[in-house]
Amino acid sequence: MLLSLRVSLLAVVFAALIGLPLGAALAVGRFPGRRALIILVNALMGLPPVVVGLLVYLALSRSGPFGVLGLLYTPTAMIIAQVVLVTPIIAALTRQTVEMLDAEYAETLRSLGVSRLASVPTLLWDGRLALMTALLAGFGRAIAEVGAVMIVGGNINHVTRVMTTTIALETSKGNLALALALGAVLVILSVLITGAVSMAGMRSASQEVRHA
């Protein structure tokens, strides 16, 4: 259970570090190929986890380009696979949020002498509530995912076995009660975390409209 959390949370953190600036750049930047890139990022949201697992597996396997690092069947490999899965989600949702906010802010920020590049931190900060939802969507994808972590992690007991892969294993062994119980724990865990974050978000949102 802790491994599940650690892998998925770290994956979301790294995906956010890549996805937030990337999404903001796509929203604010004006460069050739921007539209194509936006479509690509949006399309990548639908990447099948099994395929991502396979590609990361190929990259990390002994004969692959990163084979020397010996990362296959480690939690690190699982984090890498999940970062690949989650980054497009965060980037695409960030792009949309920041673009909408920018449409509202652009004229004012420009008038205040803020350059396009300098407006990115402002937009990210002022869009923080909506961006939190983007991170939650990414976390939801990561914590629920089986295929990729199964392939690159190998579902090794005490090393790379996470809750989803355990549930898959126990189900195929016929231990339905155990699988169901683990499933319940996973659901509670996921709901608790997303619920807590959105509650924090909602509280600051309601503060914003109070005294309106």
Added chain:
Amino acid sequence: MREGAAFRTDPRLLEASGLRLSKQGVALLNIDKLVLDGAGPTLILGPNGAGKSLLLRCLHGMIQPDAGEVRQGGRRLDSLACGRQAMVFQQPVLLRRTVQANLDYVLRRQGLSRMARAERCAELLDMGGLAPRARQWARSLSGGEAQRLAVLRALACDPEILFLDEPSSALDPASTKAVEALVRQAHERGTRVVMVTHDVGQARRLAGDVLVLHRGEVMEHTPAAEFFDRPRSRAARCFLEGRLIL
């Protein structure tokens, strides 16, 4: 006129020449020469679509005209007119932060120390009567308060020129009065005020000189006292008599 004006150009002098802007063959702005060198405030009057907002944005450097140039204090305006100019829009766009943080955002860009920022922020809030609202979310302010905050934010960077685009067109009389008071204060402190309005009464209350714009052209530019007595152009006469100009 400020002291020493004879030796160097007044930095608040605003000139535009040969300003042309058209879209899909329709001329939106066509101004040969416009000099704002009086004491002001300059009020820009005209019907919808006359190009008032466009002119303001050109003067502020937010829109690049097809031809012509804008000079402030004798120097060409760079595309980003930081610091020396500020603008208040019809619909204030406030950051999703507290009232205080909205002002601090502008002050921080000027590289002031934390102490100096806090001091200036308190001073501004006092000036706009928003001190009790300092920690409130800016988005929860009423329309009048929001516009006052937008004016304060524009004044925070001590602009030489302050543009206002119908700042009170959506406000009730009390809020309008508060905004006008702030504008008057800015004017008295030596900021050149250039303001677009629909409201002849507002022009009467504030104007030092009046500019009438119609179909993208300057119909007249007259000192206020003279304008309200004997407007030169037909458009201005119609406007003052409350008739519709088409």
